[in-house]
Amino acid sequence: MRVLVVEDERRLALALQHGLTAEGFRVDVAHDGPSGLARAMDHAYDVVLLDIMLPGLNGYRVCSRLRASGSDVGILILTAKDGEWDEAEALDTGADDYLSKPFSFVVLVARLRALARRIGSRAPRRTVLGDLVVDSAARTCTRAGATVPLTPREFAVLDHLARRAGEAVSKREILDAVWDSGPDSDPNTVEVHVSALRRKIDTPYGRSAVQTVRGTGYRLAADGG
Amino acid sequence: MRVLVVEDERRLALALQHGLTAEGFRVDVAHDGPSGLARAMDHAYDVVLLDIMLPGLNGYRVCSRLRASGSDVGILILTAKDGEWDEAEALDTGADDYLSKPFSFVVLVARLRALARRIGSRAPRRTVLGDLVVDSAARTCTRAGATVPLTPREFAVLDHLARRAGEAVSKREILDAVWDSGPDSDPNTVEVHVSALRRKIDTPYGRSAVQTVRGTGYRLAADGG
DNA sequence: GGCGTAGCTGAAGATCGGCTGAAGACCTGA
DNA sequence: TCAGGTCTTCAGCCGATCTTCAGCTACGCC
Numbered sequence A, B: 001m002r003v004l005v006v007e008d009e010r011r012l013a014l015a016l017q018h019g020l021t022a023e024g025f026r027v028d029v030a031h032d033g034p035s036g037l038a039r040a041m042d043h044a045y046d047v048v049l050l051d052i053m054l055p056g057l058n059g060y061r062v063c064s065r066l067r068a069s070g071s072d073v074g075i076l077i078l079t080a081k082d083g084e085w086d087e088a089e090a091l092d093t094g095a096d097d098y099l100s101k102p103f104s105f106v107v108l109v110a111r112l113r114a115l116a117r118r119i120g121s122r123a124p125r126r127t128v129l130g131d132l133v134v135d136s137a138a139r140t141c142t143r144a145g146a147t148v149p150l151t152p153r154e155f156a157v158l159d160h161l162a163r164r165a166g167e168a169v170s171k172r173e174i175l176d177a178v179w180d181s182g183p184d185s186d187p188n189t190v191e192v193h194v195s196a197l198r199r200k201i202d203t204p205y206g207r208s209a210v211q212t213v214r215g216t217g218y219r220l221a222a223d224g225g
Numbered sequence C: 001g002g003c004g005t006a007g008c009t010g011a012a013g014a015t016c017g018g019c020t021g022a023a024g025a026c027c028t029g030a
Numbered sequence D: 001t002c003a004g005g006t007c008t009t010c011a012g013c014c015g016a017t018c019t020t021c022a023g024c025t026a027c028g029c030c
Helices: A010-022 A032-043 A059-068 A087-092 A105-121 A152-163 A169-179 A188-200 B010-023 B035-044 B061-069 B087-092 B103-121 B152-163 B171-178 B187-201
Strands: A001-006 A024-030 A047-051 A074-079 A097-100 A126-129 A132-135 A140-142 A168-169 A210-213 A217-220 B001-004 B026-030 B047-053 B073-080 B099-102 B124-129 B134-136 B140-143 B146-148 B168-170 B210-215 B219-220
Touching: A001 A010, A001 A032, A010 A024, A010 A105, A010 A132, A010 B087, A024 A032, A032 A047, A032 A059, A047 B124, A059 A074, A074 A105, A097 A105, A105 B061, A105 B134, A126 A152, A132 A152, A152 A169, A152 A188, A152 A217, A168 A169, A169 A188, A169 A217, A188 A210, A210 B026, B001 B010, B001 B035, B001 B134, B010 B103, B026 B035, B035 B047, B035 B061, B047 B103, B061 B073, B073 B103, B087 B146, B099 B103, B124 B152, B134 B152, B152 B171, B152 B219, B168 B171, B171 B187, B187 B210
Parallel strands: A001 A024, A001 A047, A047 A074, A074 A097, B001 B026, B001 B047, B047 B073, B073 B099
Antiparallel strands: A126 A132, A132 A140, A168 A217, A210 A217, B124 B134, B134 B140, B140 B146, B168 B219, B210 B219
């Protein structure tokens, strides 16, 4: 569970980072609207925790822009106090949930978990990892804005890795997901396709999004390599 | 499956104890909030069955405090009647599920089983020990923010130690966990890998997270060394 | 302080796992 | 049926990693 906290109040941001990390979330922090928006667009977060009152660009607009860019990350809005921005308004901009300050940390965690569950079950259409974009719905992949033509197998492998961006995924699992394979299927098949994939999305750009996890399988770098 | 029933109504508590025991659960009972909380924190239960109306400390607060203490035990709330505490409220405090009285025993057992399954499968993905982070899902380890490249064996050893952070773990146990070893396997193998591990995650940082427990094995310092 | 045992570590050879080019099978559309 | 593209299998290669060994160090007990 990767969470981006966008909160300008340093003390609160730090407290959230520590608390959520302790709860098992992977937490990054941004302190203003523009940098929060940039981070959210460049990395594969599950949820963005967004304060409304932010320097540069308020949470409201960060939210709209994120949605406008096609992101379907979970967004939980933190309003400074009840009624200032009403629920409907927050949800209208594309937020998934909202919470009024002051809030209980336990409630926050419960809502985050609930949100993550909901998000997890709604299949992501697009995964953005730095300048690498994997669009599951359109079945296209772009690197640095350029469309990269992939064969069906190559795309399927990439898509599966993208859905678990940042995690190590075993060849066995890829085999099961992409091929309706028996237990006799050959992991080398995966290796061959990964090799082809790298030749298309990494090598020409001097990047390394597809990382080998020796003894396990592969990992798609959350930042695009 | 260990279950703690926290219920002040003696007759119901007894009935639950008998019924659940017959269903194969190991059941303990507490009759008020404070003793329930204490028991839950001191023993490794899979699920806590928590009545809302309790003397001393209501179920609500027992639940919050359990979560605040970092426990991730399964919590099933029993509400005295529909609507008194609504679902959202119960789940907000960190409960995993809830059931309104009067409830069917069969439903209770089904919910308990479902909950236990969910809990069991939510494996800890990340262990944070000071500035040392072991991410089992990504199979990465970072010290002071920097990613430390580890070989598969090294990571497996570290991962196993991290899962029992603060505890002394015998070489025998590591051998069994990391190697699919017979009784003839050589503990020196573990020593060699631990040595390599220290050279990567401790020595360069002047730390000592991996501690030798003479005559026993090793311990990963809970504070990262 | 001395001794014995437990643990540490550098080196080296063996092994393993992963990468890749090539060849042939296969599938699809014309 | 044929052509083009795609997929799988195979085999060789290469580097990373593992294990074993042997000598060394450190600890704890007497």
